[in-house]
Amino acid sequence: MLRADPAAAAAASSGGSTAFEPPVDPGMYATLAAALWAVGLVVGGKFLLHRDEDAPGRFGSWLLQLLCLGAGASVAMGLGSFFLLLASGVYV
Numbered sequence: 001m002l003r004a005d006p007a008a009a010a011a012a013s014s015g016g017s018t019a020f021e022p023p024v025d026p027g028m029y030a031t032l033a034a035a036l037w038a039v040g041l042v043v044g045g046k047f048l049l050h051r052d053e054d055a056p057g058r059f060g061s062w063l064l065q066l067l068c069l070g071a072g073a074s075v076a077m078g079l080g081s082f083f084l085l086l087a088s089g090v091y092v
Contacts, residue, residue, distance in 0.1 A: 018058045019068075020088065026086070028038075029083045029084075029086045029087035030084075030087040032079075032080075032082075032083040033080050033081075033084035033086075033087055034074050036077070036078075036079045036080030037077060037080035037081075037084070039076045039080075040073050040074075040075075040076035040077030040078075041073075041077070041079055042087035043069055043073040043076060044073035044077065046069055046073075047069040047070050050065075050066060050069065051091060073075055
């Protein structure tokens with residue numbers, strides 16, 4: 001069974017509210033955006049320059065490798081775009 005924080009329970013019962021603390025420091029948004037975009041571009045470049053000779057074997061393993069590279073690049077660039085929006089003041 002989960003137990004509530006006594007300070008939070010007291011604030012909720014008294015009608016007061018507590019300030020929201022973001023899990024990531026807002027000062028790090030631009031750094032995270034640049035780092036994630038860089039990772040996404042590197043992985044995306046690997047995806048675009050992938051050759052058949054680099055992945056010998058069955059078609060399924062080659063396709064799975066391409067799907068993983070594409071998904072990794074997409075997630076990294078998507079998160080980078082999200083943090084870029086946050087850094088520029090567009091809170092989504």
